[in-house]
Amino acid sequence: MSSSSSPQGNGTNITKLTNCRLVINDSLVSSDLFISSQTGKILEPSSSTLVPDVTIDLQNRILSPGLIDCQVNGAFGFNFSSFTSSAEYKENIHTLNTKLICTGVTSYLPTLTSQTPELYHSVLPHLGPLDPTTISENPYYPRGSSIYEKTERSRNRIRAVIRRPGNGSESLGAHVEGPFLSPSQHGIHDLSVLHTTVSSWQDVEEVYGHANVSSLRRGGKIKMITLAPELSSTVSIIPELVEKGVVVSLGHTEASLSEASAAVRSGAKMITHLFNAMKPLHHRDPGLFGLLGLPEDQKKELFYGVIADGIHVHSTIVSLAYNLHPQGFVLVTDAMHLSGMPDGKYEWVNGGRKEWIEKKGSQLCIAEPPSPSLPPPSHPAPSRRSSTSSTSSTDSSHLAYLDRETRAEVEAERAAIKEITQMEKKDSILSPGCAAMCKAKAASLKAKYGRREKEMMGEPKKKGRQEEKETKEKKWGGIAGSSATLLECVNNLLLWTGMSIPKALASVTSTPAEMLGLESVKGSLQPGADADLVVFGEVDVEVEDLLGGSGREWGWDCCRGCERMMGGSWNLVDEVLVTCSLVSLERG
Known part of the structure; x- marks a missing residue:
């Protein structure tokens, strides 16, 4: 060049x-x-x-045209749903923007998973679209600076200064994915922060903040909201959201086709990550997927997002969806903060709680918390009464920190349990009475050892009813978002469908721009x-x-x-x- x-x-x-x-x-x-x-x-x-x-x-x-990603939860180690201070949050956004643009994404919707109202109120003011009339809020060009005074005279020039290439990718407004979602399709969203009813518009303002959910022309920060249309009264708030310029997307839902159709008639125009976290296709009720089969005049303004990372949706299903309604096909990444990071386990703030996600190549999975590190050997050995280690591991390495008497007892009990367990496996050679005695002895020793372990290692905190329910439902290894880039998804689409380059690029340029109502500028x-x-x-x-x-x-x-x-x-x-x-x- x-x-x-x-x-x-x-x-x-x-x-x-x-x-x-x-x-x-x-x-x-x-x-x-x-x-x-x-x-x-x-x-x-x-x-x-x-x-x-x-x-x-x-x-x-x-x-x-620059690529547009409508669902970015974070990237390069930064999670949009994690907040410490305004200054640090702004700096993290700037760093992400300068890195994200190197993947071809010039504009995007920073996405928040279901959170508490307090967190929404803290982070949403930082996630709105760039607005020339609010340049004083831009951390890089504060009011009173020479650049600000110079650019105040021209709105176009103000926009030019804000959108310098060095500032990287541009936010088009926040995508709030929740908390008005179906508990049965919560995915990795925290059940404890979900709202299953909407009694009035006031509920929406209380959750997101009045200023944040205002019209974007009046300083609002939200461009898209994902909700489940079958929840009580959610359809009733759709017209007001649309009037304020907010795109209503259907997702994390058990909605039937009739419920989804009612939401579309009320103004909803987008489906969040089609096929994921929603009622599956059934021949008697196709759910949200059935919207793609509506007559052309009923779906001409319908759009749907697909995560084409090769993990979330099978390639054949991606092709099927595209062929049903190519004009509404929008590629999204649903990228998490692990995108662009090396493999490993990473902490994740989920609805105010800390959880863990493991990255293996391009796959992200819900992970068990890593075992707490052991105290160094130089530490004094805790007594049997005072030991309060939070780990529940029964690994023999813990015995080194117990007093000699306790260690001998534990080792003897373990040996006995091992021996009797082996005998249990050979109960075919024992008399029924002997086998029953062995099983009873093993159960007694296991119960005794369990009590001893609690004394030595510390009683684990009892879980609340809601946490127990979540633990039962949650499966380690479940999909936890994506780490793909939008270009990788484009290349997958080309490979799976054989479509032309312009048609593939439309799914990340002109189509999302039209869905957002920005086709004249993006x-x-x-x-x-x-x-x-x-x-x-x-x-x-x-x-x-x-x-x-x-x-x-x-x-x-x-x-x-x-x-x-x-x-x-x-x-x-x-x-x-x-x-x-x-x-x-x-x-x-």
Whole structure:
């Protein structure tokens, strides 16, 4: 890729992208693209009569609108549902944005799982879309700074300053996934924070906060809400949410087709991760999936998200859903904070409680908490009475910290239990009476040892009724979100369906933009749209070639080693070149 400047066009504030294939509808069109480096917008074709300040040769690469992910719970170690302080939270968001853009995602919906009202009130003010009228709230350009005073005079210029390439990906508003969800389809959401009824609009405001659920035009922070339509009175609040510009999505639900259809008639237009955490398809009542089989005039404004990571949904089912309603197909990642992290067990704040998720390659699973670390050998051995270790392990390594008398008793009891257990297994050679005595003795010793263990190792805290219920329902190893990138999902879609590149990219650009009501500014290369751009290279292109010329000077950023980060192969692209509007803004 090469870049050049022309003195004839000095002062036009126009950047020309040439020798590229534009993603226009379902086709790749060889054409040039002109961008205003003053407003960060794509210009009318008539701008070709002007001489640009900068011309960038893309060497026949594919130029696409930036990718949009409508369900990102976190990434790179940061969880949107984890809050400590405002300053730290803002910094973590900025760090995530600068990393997320390197995966091709230029805008997204930061997603919150079901939480307490207190947490919603704390984090939602930080997750709203960028608004030029509230630049004073931007931590990087505070009121009173020279940049603020300069940009206050022009709304377009304000937006240009906020959306610098260096700020990375852009939030389009929060996606609150819950807490109005079905308890029987809660997935990994904490049962204790779910709300199963909505008596009035006041309930919604109390949960999320009045200001947060206001119209986005008036400073609201929520762009999408996932709810279960079969819950009491939830359908009644849908029209007011829609009036405020909030997209209502159906998910984590036991809804029948009739209940789902009623919600759609009330204004719901999205389905959250189709097939996951919902009533399964049945030939007598297809549930939410049945919405895709409605007549075209009834589903023309219906959209649905699919996690095409190869784990959540079978490839054949993905193809089936797409073929039923391609116009509403939206790829999402449902990425958790472990996305982009090495394998291992990680802590997760779930509804105010700490739980654990294990990452193995691209798969995330609910995990048992790791065993607490043992005290170092140099610590004094606790007495039998005072030992309060929280572990319930009966591993022999714990015996080293017991006094000699107790250790001898425990070892003797263990030996006896082992011997009698072996005898139990051979009860065919024992008389019925002897076998019964052996079993009784074993039970007695086990009960005695169990009491002794509680004395030595500490009595475990008794679980409450709700926690016991959750433990019974929860299975270690259950799916716990995704660690895939949106590009990996796009490549899976290409592999599974054989569709064209423009059609696959539509599921992460124009279709989600239309679903969000942002088709005039996002997910498009049409004049007037934001110049959120991704350049895709062919599989044999080296990253050094993409960084040729002075591309870095104009705010272009490159994803180094998407393949290394994901640990997989790519079917569409080898490397990604990203610009988040205003490619020449770095000049100041």
